[in-house]
Amino acid sequence: MAEKGTHYERIKDYLTDKVMSGEWPAGHRIPTEEELVALFQVSRMTVHRAVRELTTEGLVHRRPGAGTFVSNERPSLDLVAVRNIADDVRSRGHAHSSIVHLLQRETATPEVAGSLGLKTGARVFHSMIVHLENHWPIQLEDRYVNPAAAPEYLKQDFTDHTPNAYLMTVGPLERVEHTIEAVLPTPAVCELLRIHAGEPCLLLNRRTWSMGRVVSRAWLTHPGSRYRLGASFGRVPNGRS
Numbered sequence: 001m002a003e004k005g006t007h008y009e010r011i012k013d014y015l016t017d018k019v020m021s022g023e024w025p026a027g028h029r030i031p032t033e034e035e036l037v038a039l040f041q042v043s044r045m046t047v048h049r050a051v052r053e054l055t056t057e058g059l060v061h062r063r064p065g066a067g068t069f070v071s072n073e074r075p076s077l078d079l080v081a082v083r084n085i086a087d088d089v090r091s092r093g094h095a096h097s098s099i100v101h102l103l104q105r106e107t108a109t110p111e112v113a114g115s116l117g118l119k120t121g122a123r124v125f126h127s128m129i130v131h132l133e134n135h136w137p138i139q140l141e142d143r144y145v146n147p148a149a150a151p152e153y154l155k156q157d158f159t160d161h162t163p164n165a166y167l168m169t170v171g172p173l174e175r176v177e178h179t180i181e182a183v184l185p186t187p188a189v190c191e192l193l194r195i196h197a198g199e200p201c202l203l204l205n206r207r208t209w210s211m212g213r214v215v216s217r218a219w220l221t222h223p224g225s226r227y228r229l230g231a232s233f234g235r236v237p238n239g240r241s
Contacts, residue, residue, distance in 0.1 A: 007042040011050035013135075014040075019059055019070050020136040022196070022225045028070045030060060057093055082176055082208065084164045085141075089133045097135065100158050101192065102128035108144070115207060115217040116146050125153045127163060130192050137193040138226050143218040149210060163216075171210035179205040185221070193223050200224040 018024040031039065036047045051068060054060050062068050089096035106126045113120045125145040130137050143163055145153050150170045156163075181203040190197050204220040 007040060007046050008050050011036060011040055011042070011047060012054060015050065015054055016059065016134060016136070020134075020226060021194075022199070024070050025225075026070050029067045030070065032067065082164065082173060082206070084162055084168075085131050085139055086162050086165070089131075089138075092133075094134045097132045098159055098162065099130045099132070100127070101130065102126060103154060103158065105147075105154065112144050112217065115214070116144060117214045118146065123147055125150070127153075127158065129158055129163070131162070133226075136226070137195075138222060140189060140192050140221040141218060142221070143216055145216045146214055149213060149215040163218075167208070167210075167215060171215070173208060173210060174212070175209035177205075177207040181205070182224075183221070189221060193221070195223045195225075202227060 015030060018030075024030065030051075033044060033047045033051060036042075036051075037044055040047070051060070055062060055068070058071055060068050061071050086096040086098075104126055106124055108116065108118055108120060108122045108124045110120045112118075112124060113122055116122075116124065118124065125147055127141070127143050127145070129141045129143075131139040131141060141163065145163075145167075147153070150167060153163075153166070156166050158166075183201050183203045184198065185193065185195060185201050187197065189195075189201070190199075193201075195201075201224055202222045204218075204222070206216075206218045206220060208215050
């Protein structure tokens with residue numbers, strides 16, 4: 001991989017930023033290689049490598065004789081499986097990183113206490129983390145955790161691994177509850193996800209159980225322009241789908 005700051009990386013970052021910011025929507029024709037050569041004052045080989053790798057990553061696609069266009073496909077969030085977002089990002093050949101904005105002990109509000117099966121004012125753990133794909137925010141994870149289920153939660157380095165990965169090691173997943181909402185982001189969410197005011201977001205509300213108790217309640221917010229929701233169903237051996 002080229003070192004950060006090389007011409008090759010600068011071109012990839014420029015094109016990626018245009019797409020992920022929404023300035024270049026799906027179907028938009030990106031500049032030709034000749035135009036990029038002139039813009040960055042680099043060799044044709046350097047430009048070709050940057051565009052080729054973005055094509056391999058699925059961000060853009062070529063149409064012979066027509067040019068290179070922003071792809072219509074967006075990463076899909078599975079509504080059935082509880083998956084580690086870092087694994088999803090890496091499965092696409094991209095880099096996952098995270099920014100921890102909050103990780104602390106709090107007293108539970110009535111809403112949080114009720115969702116975790118605790119009494120109002122009980123001790124809970126609260127984290128707020130932004131997950132990034134190739135340095136672009138794709139999810140704001142606002143999570144409350146039952147300390148009895150994960151007593152070492154606040155000691156974790158969530159820039160190294162995700163809350164999902166850690167909680168999966170604490171106990172077997174027994175039950176999951178999902179609800180989906182289409183929401184407009186608050187100014188604070190817009191800032192954290194680097195999106196424009198008014199951009200629709202997909203909000204996944206999730207509760208998980210292990211060993212007969214609620215482990216966590218999470219609100220997962222995704223920019224609508226960078227994510228889509230999906231699910232796959234099949235028949236399992238006991239005959240239930």
